[in-house]
Amino acid sequence: MxxxxxxxxxxxxxxxxxxxxxxxxxxxxxxxxxxxxxxxxxxxxxxxxxxxxxxxxxxxxxxxxxxxxxxxxxxxPPQRLILELKAKAIDEVAGTIVHELAAIVGSLKLCAPRDVGEYSGTRTENLVNSLDSLLAGIRNLKSAASRADYSECDLACECREACDIFAEAGDVFRFGGPSPFLVEIDPNLFKLALTNIIRNAIEAVATLPEGSERLVTLNWGRAGQENWVSVIDSGNGFERDPASMLEFGQSTKSEHIGFGLGTAKQAMQTMEGDVYATNSKQGGARIELRWFSNDENTIR
Structure with a gap:
């Protein structure tokens, strides 16, 4: 063209x-x-x-x-222009941080166990692991701000493959969408967004008392000119305003850096979509990914 x-x-x-x-x-x-x-x-x-x-x-x-x-x-300036400027700033700043810190954190992970007696389980190990998690979060954030590269994919397969990453979660997943369901997405950005949301849902049901029903339900479909995927867990839901939990640095868990849902939102916005968080009427959290649909014949 x-x-x-x-x-x-x-x-x-x-x-x-x-x-x-x-x-x-x-x-x-x-x-x-x-x-x-x-x-x-x-x-x-x-x-x-x-x-x-x-x-x-x-x-x-x-x-x-x-x-x-x-x-x-x-x-x-329109909100979208502001978001694009934000994405550019994220990409540049995150790239600089990763470049400067990656070697230092890597060396620290190698040296700390040798230099600290009885390293396992110490506060030093916890701090090093937290720093490593922060660096991984910044890498993901940089990826979420990258330019989208669209291709046609089966949404049903993409959702199931994202859940396969969390095999240790056991039999918690339920699927409700049609298969196959062809959509146009950036597979890498979509998977980055969805896995962060699934991880959040798994952690929510893991805190339930023994004997409680632990479910993470994925559904997908099309509404008007939008494709959507919803992730609903059977946990206790968001304690604070659900929308605020999509911002960077927001987490109800003291050991988390609060990058997961913010990264998911950035990835979907890069894909010209968005993420919406609410508490489900049945209890638990509901997070929805939405983006433009340009394929009238999605079910084949």
Whole structure:
């Protein structure tokens, strides 16, 4: 696709065609394209296409046209542009931190057991493990802020494979969605988001008293122009405002750094979607992943 073809396709009556063009421009737009992109954004009504156009505007930067009026500039940048700037900052800062700390943490993990007597079970071991977990969380966060690379996948398989990672959890998983169910996702970003949410659910049911029913139920489907996956656990639910638990650094567990759900949210936002957390009416937590669907025939 060329830039000219992309701009022509932005006028298409077909949502999928406009979305493909907007995604192309989000990766290839230049400074001279900014006014065209803003005009397309004003015409657009579909949220997912608008998000891709906002990303394209961010990439294009300020217009090189000196005649561009001040009124053309955003006085109050759209939320999506703010999110894109946040993702860029996360990628750059996280990359620097990982580069600087990886060798130090690796050396510390090797040296501490030799230098500290009766190392196992000590506070020093706990602190080293916490530092290692923090570094792993920052690596995941950097991955969550990377550019999405879409491909067609079977959502049923993706959900089951994500659960297979947690084989030690035993027979806690239940599945309720159709199979096969073809969707367009970035498999790596999606799995990063889903595994963090599943891990949270497993930890929630693990704290239940002996004899309690421990279930983690995954369901998936399509609502309007959105694909969705829900993860519902039979735990005690969120003690605080569920939405606040999706922010970085938020956790009800003292030994956790609070990166898991925040990383899941960042990964889905990079994939032009989002994550929503609530307490289920039946008890336990419900976390839902939602993103744009551009395949009318998802069940084959």
């Amino acid at each position: 060329t830039l000219g073809e992309a701009y022509e396709q932005l006028s298409s009556a077909d949502t999928d065609t406009r979305l493909r063009a907007a995604r192309f421009l989000a990766m290839n737009a230049t400074g001279g394209d900014r006014r065209k992109l803003r005009a397309a954004l004003k015409r657009e009504s579909v949220p997912w296409v608008k998000r891709a156009l906002e990303r394209a505007i961010l990439r294009a930067g300020r217009s090189a046209d000196p005649a561009a009026s001040t009124a053309d500039n955003y006085a109050d």
